[in-house]
Amino acid sequence: MTDSEKRSFRSQPSVCPFCGVGCGIEYHPSSGTARGWPAPVNRRGEICPKGAAAFDAVDDDERLTEPLVRDGGRLVKSSWKEAFRRIVEAYSTFLHEDGADALAFFASSNCTNEENYLLQKVARLLGTNNIDNCARLCHSSTVAAMQARFGLGAMTNTLEDLKDADVYFIIGANPAEQHPIIFRSYLLPAIRNGTDLVHIDPRQNDTTRPASLHLPVRPGYDIPLLNSIAATIVDEGLHDEAFVHDRTSGFDEFRSFLEEVDIEENAALSGVDADDLRRAAHLYGEAERAAIITGMGMSQHHCGTDNVHALLNLALLTGNIGKPGVGVNPLRGQNNVQGASDVGALPDVLPGYQSVLDDEARARIADEWGVEPPSTPGLTEVELTHRFGDDIRGAYVFGENPIVTEPNANRVADAFDSLEFLVVHDIFRTETAEYADVVLPGSTWAEKAGTVTNTDRQVMRMRTNADLPGNARRDLDIIRELGSRLTDLEFNYDEPAAVFEEITRVSPIYAGMTYDGIGTASQRWPYPKDASSGVGILHVDEYESGDERATLVPIEHVNPVDSIDDDELVLTTGRVLQHFNSGAVTRRSGVLMRMRSEDVLQIHPDDAFDRGISDGDTVQVENDRGSVTIQVDVTPAIRRGTVFATFHYADPLINTLVPDELDSVAKIPEYKHTATRVTLVTDS
16 A cells, blocks of 8 residues: 555454454554454453454455446446446346345345344335345354244353353354354353363364363264253253243153153264263253353254254253353354344344234334335345346345355355346455446445444444545445435435434334443343343343243254265364454455465364375365365364365365255255265376
């Protein structure tokens, strides 16, 4: 960047743009990097390596600074006026010829509540519920199960009260690497003071190191494992009889179901030692306070909702609901994946998780908007891409990179290629932007203000730390103009505070919050109107559904989509500390470079030996969906029969191999179990 192009930076307390922890960061004038400040979550100002490098993307030379439009097959610079003219012309044609359901809107779970709220409002004012965000790809099954059983699909407890747990039951999550401030500032001190950790994961990782017990579950076989733990708890009288009597229903039927569970057989099916399984049941069942902490290893299956239902049974059997140090606590992936869903960027619910089928909810929103939102649920993110070029003619993708993040990536690329008109609104020219007809240059986290909601339901404020580069615009201003050009309504919001005030008027769970009241602290939902504060621990006397009892539900095992032949290995995927999501932000920065420990395929020594593979070799990983080439890391950390790779990169694009069959309830794909053949690449 030349001297004439230098931008103004300033230190104002804001929120890290990466994971769902929600650490406070701000500009550090002397170093030009991010530093922490004592915020609601990172109270000592501690941050992780990603947070420290958060300004790299802000001042990156590859930033989009001018609108781009497609001309003769190429993307060329354009004026904002021309870019919006093309959007309005194309979308108006589709609306006139096929109606609003010919359009798809992808919201952004790493952008603010206000931006996501306005985008879903634009979609619904046009007449479609085809609005979704990448929560669909990570925790939608967790939300579905918890919503059905408890009435709310969010973390039941607070990070602070989890310090009171006697046992952490961490399943399908690796918080030491994926949520490091939660792990090091909240969980690890308790572990050092005597809290036991049971870690259930197909591989050993940094979370496993302090564990009392590790169960290396076979991917796709969580239900047999959890049913066996439940059977052990009931058979050995470890369940909380008073809680079961007062706060659950269906125990007799559930006990009869568990009596048919063969623990030895299920242990073998799930790939764990039966004695270790029983020990896990005793650690969890005998604890006075046991907290379940769960992640995408549980949710990202075509039976993800059933997986979570089986997990909820454990909490209900043992009375680990409604008090400090217990509960079921999903750790959310991106910094506002919780908030984007809270404010209605989902196809079946309005702001505050009010069903689009609810006549009263739609009427209340109509009183605010002047237009009633549509009553027919829209399509989810993956369902939308499956309809591109058919029912869906145009799409608006805001701050996401689905070409890299969605499953069965070759099919996704073909789908985007078939769209008649694609708008991408982002800060970099991502892989998805290469398919766009119009690209709109937006703002990074440091160039805007607004609110985000972290993993334990705390709403916090972001503040501007940098000017915009070139002719880029703030995301909220772009969506305001989109709304005013496409609808008959004015989008006259002077600042994010005005949008937030509207959110509190239409969303019951945010009703008692105020923008000024958040300040440099936080407010937690549910925060009812006229209440003095938000609710920390959920389901204390009754469930948020209003019911006094939650049902214990028998859950049968569901086989993975892919069957495994003798020569095949199961591929499972996940995140690492140094990079984030599709890598669109972190891999373009100059600090968080690829490391040998992350851009590899982990394979067990026995599986490597059987295939003539040595550490550091290059292999081809393939199935009927495609193939990728990648180096291997031969390590006993991964269970035999399973290989692991990150999904952070467009090269190698691991999601090429992943199936796109969906959970029947939550419509989440199966990222965690893929049949693959792994072969050594030899020089020709």
